[in-house]
Amino acid sequence: MIKKKTPKERRIILKHADDPSYSNKISCYLKNDGYSMLKKAFKMKPEQIGEEVLKSGVRGRGGAGFPAGMKWKFLDRKSGKPIYLICNADESEPGTFKDRQIIYKDPHQLIEGMMIAAYAIQAKQAFIYIRAEFFEGARILENAIAEAKSKNFCGENILGSKFSCDLIVHRGAGAYICGEETGLIESLEGKRPNPRIKPPYFPAVLGLYQCPTIVNNVETLCNVKHILEIGGEEFSKIGKPNNTGTRIWCVSGHVQKPGYYEFECGALTLGEMIYDVCGGLLPGRTLKAVIPGGSSSKILRADERFTGKLKDGTDFDWGIEDIPLDFDGPASAGSMSGSGGIIVMDNSVDMVEAMANINAFYAHESCGQCTPCREGSLWMRKITKRMCSGDAREEDADLLLSVANQIEGRTICAFGEAAAWPTQSFIAKFRDEFEEKAKGDSNKPTLQLI
């Protein structure tokens, strides 16, 4: 193998996160020029900020990758109803641990980003919906908000601008579906987090209390501050067209150095991430598969070829290691960059066990509103678990596939797809292993994944 230079991180969002002299206190944040962008924001008109965000091309970091500026434009401003801003800090997609770093280590960056966003969309009330397992994270945010309030960066008549916005930290209670934005809104209304159907319930039109609401991910909202700092135009030059800015990738599983790494979009390939940045695989192992964007994204097999045409018309022919790490790369390879959670699996993994592990997650987390999702996810768990208990049958691969196919596209929210895609892609790419199981070859020693 030719030894290349290790690609260098470009830390914008995580600039200070791991600096031992940095703390999550406001004094430290102010020393590093904190809240100066909020001051700058108040010298601008709210619409101008929206324009900058639109120009920046920044896409949502929560999973769907929808351009933030465009989402803000969809806000129903004519209704006269109050507008709400919600930060999605549920961080519940398996394989994802980036928002945690921001919340625990640099909470004021998020608060500044949120206050700028709130001013831009004219929201007088903002919320941070945080997963309940982040016990200390919620306390850190509460403290940071109290500090920000005492310095008038939040609350009434912020910095004399006549703009007021209050910020509430709201804790979830351990349900993955609260990460889905309409489920989150129901939860924030004090109800079960049953997602709402779109249309008509697009949050920008009919969100919290049926009022126009913007839901953005933690990392997305932090970006707003940096867009203001360098300008939308300049920001759009970071990364690649349609894939602007940096992204925090979270690598887990079978690599030497798992962790979170921030790179300009498209600055490196999946292979460079695994072999150069994360120090390669464990000794004596070979790469088997990668799930590139959180457990809901479709799995990629190590020896696949990915071919097709890119948006700009050029042809591509990639091996798994050539897939560019940005929004469009994993999508071109038939999967998605999702939440940025890259799960690496080596040749020690039994794919049926891995599938059973994932299916157990979705079966546990379905909210239960839609029959295909509720029943289908349970059956997929049951079948794969049975397969791993020495009772696999020849028809199981087809059976699993038929269940998954009956979920996809037939549900209220995208959880249905999130539950179906893993099964569909595992069967498409590792059917041989599922069929192997039925031949009674289930005694080979494996990692225990279920």
Added chain:
Amino acid sequence: MELSLETLKKIDEVIPKYPEKRSAALMVIHFVQDELGSISDETCSWIAEKLDLEPINIKELITFYPMLRETPWGKKHIRVCRTLPCALRGSYKTCKVLEEKLGVMEGHVREDGEFSIEFMECLADCGEGPVVMVDEQTFENIEGKKAEEFAELILEEKLDSSKSFTSYEDALVSNNSKSKKSQNK
């Protein structure tokens, strides 16, 4: 049902923060559960009344959200992450070790009420799996041999003073001289 003045104060402060009372439900339940350990039917009715709701409106939350409880966990509650990234790093074994050492199966409370173990879904720290939470503290890379030592320390109530294991939360404040542990009670 008796709640401390401190909890009552927190509840009375949080409700008016929200544009609509009902939105405070989860936060109020958290405050009450933090003190009582679980939410009984009587407590459900009390919370509902506070928020001008029917008891069912609270009950339906308790029975839906995994972290809300109708019966309490043990005095020390151990959460082990079960999801794929942690499992790839050996969390099933970690869970088994903890079960054996602490003498309680996951999903259960030990008879004397001291310990309980929960095999949970992703705790959003997947790069450092297997991840184990002891009450509100997060511990990383608890695999194989380390899991045994970890379990021993929990049994001997020496985890807090141990040098071998520093929680994610404590590592954050290690620069500041005072430890956060004392605040978490």
